[in-house]
Amino acid sequence: MTPSESVAPQEVQRRAPYGLPMRIAGIVFWGLVVIGLVVTAVLMKGYEKTLSAQYTERAAILATQLEQQMSAQNTRDFEAQRDAIEAMIKELDIRGLEIQSPEQFVVVGDISDKGSDPTTIFATKFPNVLEKTAFRDTNLTLYFPSFEKVVGEYRKRVLLGMGALFLAFGVCLQIALRRILGTPFDQMTGDAKKFLAGRREVRFDDKRDDEFGFLAGFVNQVLDQLNHEQDELRQALERERDAESRNEELRAATRAKSAFLANMSHEIRTPLNAIIGYTEIMLRDPAIREKYERPMRSIERAGAHLLELINDILDLSKIEAGAMEINEVDFDVHELIEGVGDLFRLRCADKGLAWKLNDNVSSRTFVRSDQHKIRQVLVNLIGNAVKFTNTGEVTLSVANDGDRYSFEIRDTGIGISEEDQKRLFVPFSQGAAGINKGGTGLGLAITRRNLEMLGSDLALESHPGSGTTFRFNVHLPTAGRAVSARVKRKADDVKLAPGTVVDAIVADDVEENRELLAYFLRGIGVSVRLAENGKVAVDQVAQKMPDIVFLDVRMPVMDGVEALKRIRSENADRYVPCVAVTASALAHEVEFYLQQGFDRLIGKPFRLNSIQTCLAELLNAKFVSQSAPVPATEPETGKEHDLSDVVVPEPLYAGLRDAAEIGAVTRIEQLISEMRASGATAASLAAALEEKLAQYDTEGICRILDGVAHR
Amino acid sequence: MTNQAYRLVLGCILLLSLYFDAMPILYSLIGMLVIEGVSNRLLPNVISKFRFHRECDTNEGSLGLPFKCRTSVTAERAWRFMVASMLVVGLIVFPKSMWFFPWFMAFAIFGAGISGVCPMYLFLKQCGFR
Numbered sequence: 001m002t003p004s005e006s007v008a009p010q011e012v013q014r015r016a017p018y019g020l021p022m023r024i025a026g027i028v029f030w031g032l033v034v035i036g037l038v039v040t041a042v043l044m045k046g047y048e049k050t051l052s053a054q055y056t057e058r059a060a061i062l063a064t065q066l067e068q069q070m071s072a073q074n075t076r077d078f079e080a081q082r083d084a085i086e087a088m089i090k091e092l093d094i095r096g097l098e099i100q101s102p103e104q105f106v107v108v109g110d111i112s113d114k115g116s117d118p119t120t121i122f123a124t125k126f127p128n129v130l131e132k133t134a135f136r137d138t139n140l141t142l143y144f145p146s147f148e149k150v151v152g153e154y155r156k157r158v159l160l161g162m163g164a165l166f167l168a169f170g171v172c173l174q175i176a177l178r179r180i181l182g183t184p185f186d187q188m189t190g191d192a193k194k195f196l197a198g199r200r201e202v203r204f205d206d207k208r209d210d211e212f213g214f215l216a217g218f219v220n221q222v223l224d225q226l227n228h229e230q231d232e233l234r235q236a237l238e239r240e241r242d243a244e245s246r247n248e249e250l251r252a253a254t255r256a257k258s259a260f261l262a263n264m265s266h267e268i269r270t271p272l273n274a275i276i277g278y279t280e281i282m283l284r285d286p287a288i289r290e291k292y293e294r295p296m297r298s299i300e301r302a303g304a305h306l307l308e309l310i311n312d313i314l315d316l317s318k319i320e321a322g323a324m325e326i327n328e329v330d331f332d333v334h335e336l337i338e339g340v341g342d343l344f345r346l347r348c349a350d351k352g353l354a355w356k357l358n359d360n361v362s363s364r365t366f367v368r369s370d371q372h373k374i375r376q377v378l379v380n381l382i383g384n385a386v387k388f389t390n391t392g393e394v395t396l397s398v399a400n401d402g403d404r405y406s407f408e409i410r411d412t413g414i415g416i417s418e419e420d421q422k423r424l425f426v427p428f429s430q431g432a433a434g435i436n437k438g439g440t441g442l443g444l445a446i447t448r449r450n451l452e453m454l455g456s457d458l459a460l461e462s463h464p465g466s467g468t469t470f471r472f473n474v475h476l477p478t479a480g481r482a483v484s485a486r487v488k489r490k491a492d493d494v495k496l497a498p499g500t501v502v503d504a505i506v507a508d509d510v511e512e513n514r515e516l517l518a519y520f521l522r523g524i525g526v527s528v529r530l531a532e533n534g535k536v537a538v539d540q541v542a543q544k545m546p547d548i549v550f551l552d553v554r555m556p557v558m559d560g561v562e563a564l565k566r567i568r569s570e571n572a573d574r575y576v577p578c579v580a581v582t583a584s585a586l587a588h589e590v591e592f593y594l595q596q597g598f599d600r601l602i603g604k605p606f607r608l609n610s611i612q613t614c615l616a617e618l619l620n621a622k623f624v625s626q627s628a629p630v631p632a633t634e635p636e637t638g639k640e641h642d643l644s645d646v647v648v649p650e651p652l653y654a655g656l657r658d659a660a661e662i663g664a665v666t667r668i669e670q671l672i673s674e675m676r677a678s679g680a681t682a683a684s685l686a687a688a689l690e691e692k693l694a695q696y697d698t699e700g701i702c703r704i705l706d707g708v709a710h711r
Numbered sequence: 712m713t714n715q716a717y718r719l720v721l722g723c724i725l726l727l728s729l730y731f732d733a734m735p736i737l738y739s740l741i742g743m744l745v746i747e748g749v750s751n752r753l754l755p756n757v758i759s760k761f762r763f764h765r766e767c768d769t770n771e772g773s774l775g776l777p778f779k780c781r782t783s784v785t786a787e788r789a790w791r792f793m794v795a796s797m798l799v800v801g802l803i804v805f806p807k808s809m810w811f812f813p814w815f816m817a818f819a820i821f822g823a824g825i826s827g828v829c830p831m832y833l834f835l836k837q838c839g840f841r
Contacts (some may be wrong), residue, residue, distance in 0.1 A: 026826015039812045148807070158728050159814055163726070166818075169826075388769040 013356070021177035029170045036162040044155055051150060058092045059142050066099075066140070067133050076135075078106040094144035111143045190217075261317050268310050269583035270510065273604035276303040277516040280608060284523060307643065312442045317326050325452055330479035331371040333361050333405065337398055344394065347386050354393035359399050367476035374449040374474065380443040381409045381470045388468070389413030394665060399479065402550040406473045407537055415464040417604045424460070460511065494612065497526035497622035499612040501543075502615060505529045507537035507563065508552035517550060517581070520611050524623070534563030541567050543575065546622075547619055551577045553593060561596050569599060577618040646685045648675070653710035656689070668701065669691055712758040714787055719824025725798075726815035734802070737813070744825055748791035755787075777816050781839025789835045794820070 065088050069081055078085065078099045085108045089097050096109030113363045187205060194202045203223060204216035275664060279300045287297065310341070341357045348355040378396070385394045392412025399406050416424065425448045426441075448458050454474050462468035496502060504526050506512040511532075518528040529546070531537035537557040549567065551560035558566070564578050580598040583590070593601055598620055602610045615621040652671060659667040672689050675682040685708060692700035721740070728736040754765045786809050794816060801812030823829035 022826050022827050026828040029822040029826065030830060032817060032827070033815060033822060036818075038816050040814075041811055152732075152810075155810070160730065163818060170822075409738055 009053065011531070016024070017259035024177055025170045025174040026422060027536065028173055029166060029260040030513050032166045032169065034157070036166060040155060040158050040162065040615075043158055044151060045155055048147075048151055051147065055144050056143075057148075058094060058144075059140075062088055062092050062094060062097070063140060068134055070135065071133075073538070076101065076103060078104050082106070082108055083677065085506075093145075094142050095145055098143075100141070101138040109143065111141075129224075140512065148221060173243060184208060184210075188212065188216065195223060196310055200230075210369035233360045234450055243404065257317065261314060265314055265583060266581075268306070270513065271606045272303055272307055272310075273583065273606060274512045274516060276300060276307070276605040277520070279303065280606075281516070281519050281523065303482075312446060315442075315446050323393055326370045327372065329367050330366055330368050331372050332364045333360065333367055333398075333400075333476065336371060336375060336378075337361065337396070340382065341396065343379070344386060347383075348394055351386060353386065353389055353391070355517045356393055356395040358397040358399075361398050361405070365400070367405075368479040369474070369476045370450075370454065377447045377472070379451055380408075380447045384443065385468065385470075387410050387415065390703075392467070400476075403475055403477050404473055405476050408469060408471045410469045410534055412466065412467040413468050416460070416470055417464050421460060421462065425458075426522065490576065493624040494524060494625050496615075497624045498527070500621055502526045502548065502621060503529070503546045503617060504541050505531055505549045507531040507534055507550065507555065507560070509533055510552075511554045513552065513581075517606060517611075520606055522606055523609075524612065524615075526615070533560030534560060537563050538566045538570070542570065545571065545576060547576070548583050548615065549576055550600075551578055553580050553582045561593070564597055576590040579614050643688065643704070643708055646682060648682065650710050650711040653705065655706070657702070657705055659699045660705065665693065665698075668698075712755045712762075712769075714753075714755050714783055715824055715827050716719035717753075717755045717824075718820050718829065722819075723818055726812070729817055737798065737802055741795050741802075744791045744798075748788050748795065751785075751788055752835060753787055753791070762769050768811035776836075778836040779839060780841045782841065784840055786835040787833055789838075789840045790829075790832050790840025793831060793835070810836070 011460060042400075066085065069084050069088070070076065070078070075080060075081070078101065085097065085099075085106075089109050091093075094109065096107065096111030099106040099108070099560070102453065111533070129590060153210070157205050184205070191202050191204050193237075197663070203220045206213050206216040207541070208216065208219055232449070279296055283296050283300070337357070337359050341359075345355045380396065384397060385619055389411040390413065394412075395408075395410045397408040421624060425444050444458075446670055449475070451458050451472050456472050456474045459471040461471075504521055506521065506528055508516050508517065509532055514530050514532070518530060521528045529540055531540055533555045534551065536548060539559070540546075541549065551563055552562035555563075560580055564580075567576065567578065577599045578597070580593040580596075580601040582593065582601060585605040602614060616623065654676060656668065656671050669687070672686045675686045677690075685704070688704055689701055692698075692704065724736065724740060727733070728740070738797045743754075753767075759765060760766050795817050798813055801816070814823075819829075820832070823832070
């Protein structure tokens with residue numbers, strides 16, 4: 001959660017209308033009520049005693065006053081003294097009086113006992129006061145106001161007064177509590193609201209010397225911690241945003257790089273497709289082959305050289321981008337080694353080197369791994385061995401221990417110094433000898449990365465002048481099934497078997513590519529309809545269903561993918577195989593097109609083999625080979641030139657040397673022209689150089705220059 | 712009408728009735744409390760339903776304390792019975808010796824109505840009434 005995403009502060013509501021002060025006051029009030037009642041009960045007991053004593057005293061006073069009054073009047077006629085007696089009882093707050101003497105029964109005052117105003121009959125016997133007087137035979141019955149009522153009235157007054165007192169005390173207590181508790185509480189509440197509103201510098205008042213101050217101290221620590229964590233969170237989020245933006249920039253750069261590579265791959269392969277493809281077509285013509293085979297082969301090799309160069313660059317880029325994948329296939333190890341051996345046997349013979357193959361692997365060993373990468377590694381290592389060995393031999397040794405295969409490439413070449421060994425596997429980095437021999441400096445870098453992907457590593461042992469040995473082990477698990485030996489079909493002398501009719505549609509917006517593929521297909525007996533974009537191809541499929549459709553993936557109006565979807569949707573009742581044609585070599589793009597629904601994918605430059613394989617696998621087409629023999633594909637190595645008398649001017653020699661080292665073919669051509677113009681003695685050198693140049697053999701040019709005098 | 716307001720009013724009426732010895736009012740209050748307890752038609756709930764179409768909160772007055780409920784009878788209902796019983800004891804059974812009981816009840820109910828704290832109610836909650 002970011003600070004900006006934190007939960008918005010909600011207004012905290014009081015659940016009860018009365019807070020702590022009221023509750024405390026209520027509890028205190030309870031206690032006071034109990035105490036008050038106890039006090040009241042005690043007071044009542046005392047009051048009852050007092051009242052009883054009062055009644056006794058008043059009775060005695062009345063009796064005494066009555067005796068004195070009667071004695072003063074010297075009479076026993078109480079009736080005659082009624083008024084005086086009424087005055088007495090009124091004065092003493094006696095409600096009524098009954099006087100019972102032997103002569104009379106007199107009632108003075110009100111002695112009725114009303115329900116709502118009861119009386120208390122206090123005495124029925126004359127008090128001891130008159131015991132020794134003449135009225136000892138007279139009984140007085142005094143009627144006082146009800147004892148319970150008087151006590152009750154008194155109790156009510158007491159309780160009322162106490163209740164009022166307690167209520168006032170409660171109110172004062174609550175006011176005091178509100179001030180004591182409420183003021184700091186309100187202050188803390190206000191400070192908390194300010195903090196929640198965003199004023200992070202607000203702190204609670206911890207200077208108070210009570211519980212609130214104590215609490216405020218802890219709360220301030222919590223707020224400090226909270227601020228600190230928020231700051232850290234904010235910084236972390238900023239760092240994360242920065243890292244994310246940097247990652248996005250890197251991703252954008254990677255995407256741009258991949259797009260650039262895809263585009264460059266397409267842009268370079270497309271014209272290469274025309275070069276290599278038309279060369280291959282023209283070489284199928286015996287008349288052209290007889291007259292122009294060498295130049296045509298040169299063009300073919302130049303195209304292959306360019307293709308190899310772009311493939312190396314793309315491979316390295318793929319490796320750096322982590323896009324290189326392992327493509328496992330089942331293959332025969334022995335066949336792989338034989339193929340590589342055949343390739344380099346001739347090259348070694350050309351240089352006068354001995355080629356040795358120690359194949360200790362049992363024949364017909366089928367394994368599952370990335371055959372292409374292993375072959376690439378072997379070709380690169382052995383190619384370097386041949387390049388950097390002038391005399392002696394190049395040996396390839398292969399052995400296996402179960403699924404573990406060990407490869408060793410040993411040469412008797414110039415060796416690699418320790419200093420050069422440190423930079424050997426750095427892309428585009430070459431040692432002094434490597435610079436002299438030409439190349440891009442990518443081979444060993446790609447080789448090592450490929451081996452790492454295969455779970456292996458490359459070991460190097462070399463000393464200057466003592467040759468070089470490269471070793472690597474790779475795990476090649478046994479394949480689940482035997483792989484039939486690939487029949488090497490000479491692509492340029494096969495046609496569809498008689499009776500096999502194949503109708504194809506070729507769609508490509510580039511006319512050369514369209515025509516080229518059509519040539520290939522017509523050359524092997526396929527009838528071809530052409531379309532300049534996907535929409536035309538779809539219309540042609542609707543007109544007449546073909547047997548197979550070749551769709552370039554990049555076309556205007558409607559591209560290959562869209563055309564494929566239209567063809568599938570409009571022809572749900574009949575399935576026509578569709579082949580994607582693309583110049584892109586990126587693995588993820590290949591996978592993409594296959595996932596889109598294409599049955600196969602062929603790359604540019606076209607190879608007749610791949611086209612034939614498509615037809616064979618998708619249409620079960622049968623091919624028959626033509627009877628015309630194919631002349632040797634290896635070019636002539638060139639006649640020997642006598643260069644012993646040749647002396648080359650130093651600037652010319654240096655220019656040739658420099659141009660040969662960096663592979664500047666055009667510059668070499670210019671310098672050869674200058675050389676021819678300089679005189680007849682240099683003509684033989686020029687011819688020799690031209691021969692090598694025709695084969696793009698810059699190493700050969702360097703070897704020739706090594707044997708030529710210059711000053 | 713909340714239960715707290717009900718107690719405040721009840722306490723006031725009790726105090727005034729005791730002061731003026733209005734026994735009919737006191738007997739009526741006892742009867743009302745018994746009827747409320749028996750019928751479970753508590754006056755605050757009746758008024759609240761009439762005005763707001765909902766009953767009063769059964770946890771009002773619990774002070775937020777956790778109580779374990781062991782019976783379906785509400786504490787308010789039990790409180791009515793308790794108060795009625797104590798008033799009967801103090802006014803009718805032992806009017807002279809336990810004169811203080813109704814006064815104590817009246818003051819306590821009045822105080823609970825003001826402060827919202829009723830120890831008897833809390834005691835009943837603790838006993839397991841809902």
